[in-house]
Amino acid sequence: MQRYLQQLLDDIDTALKNVSMPFIEHELSVHERISADEEELNLPIRNLCQWTGITQEMLPPAAMLTDGDVHEVLLAMKKMLGAYNCHFILQTEVPEALQYETIRQNLDQDVKVMQWFDGFFELCKPGTEHKKCVLGEYCQCAFYEELFSGYANEELTAEDERARELEIELQYIRRKYGDDWMKYYPYHLDKNYDDDSGNPYNYGLEDDDENKDDWWRK
Ligand SMILES: [Zn+2]
Secondary structure: OHHHHHHHHHHHHHHHHOOOOHHHHOOOOHHHOOOHHHHHHOOOEEEHHHHHOOOHHHOOOHHHOOHHHHHHHHHHHHHHHHHOOOEOOOOOOOOHHHHHHHHHHHOOOEEEOOOOOOOEOOOOOOOOOOOOOOOHHHOHHHHHHHHHHOOOOOOOOHHHHHHHHHHHHHHHHHHHHHHHHHHHOOHHHOHHHOEOOEOOOOOOOOOOOHHHHHHHHO
């Protein structure tokens, strides 16, 4: 198994280093310019297995691997997926064997190749009932639904509203920036970072100076 795993890790590494982005292969000439909307509609689609050369069959089931092996292959696969702009991002703590199985069992998926925006690995097959996917009780779609359903139709105090904004913003930046998310921490939304005179991280974006704009009335 060790020899096989080394070969597998080498293959994943090769895939990581040889990403071919379709829009770089076929650069548009000036005469072929298309609008942003058209570009969105015409995003190239790639099958992840064909594109990376890594297939589900190449990845041994987690049950056949030690925890250490799972850790190593999972890390390599996450890196590779990131290089293909198909980020594998979870919002909650999930055991590594389950993360690995989620990648393994969903690897055969078609992805839109995006040039300017982040793309994400689909964690559930379309149409899968919540919590019936590989992630089971860790199902991320169910997590999102619960998170947002809690927000419907409730009256919030200004303080709660701010706490909610913080929670949503944190979900977003964790997803967008992965391990680097702390660099983008929204201090201005966190009451723990307020000082006596309000929040020091107010970037001048609050509209507490509404009156400044009506100089023309005077
Ligand atoms: Zn799910």
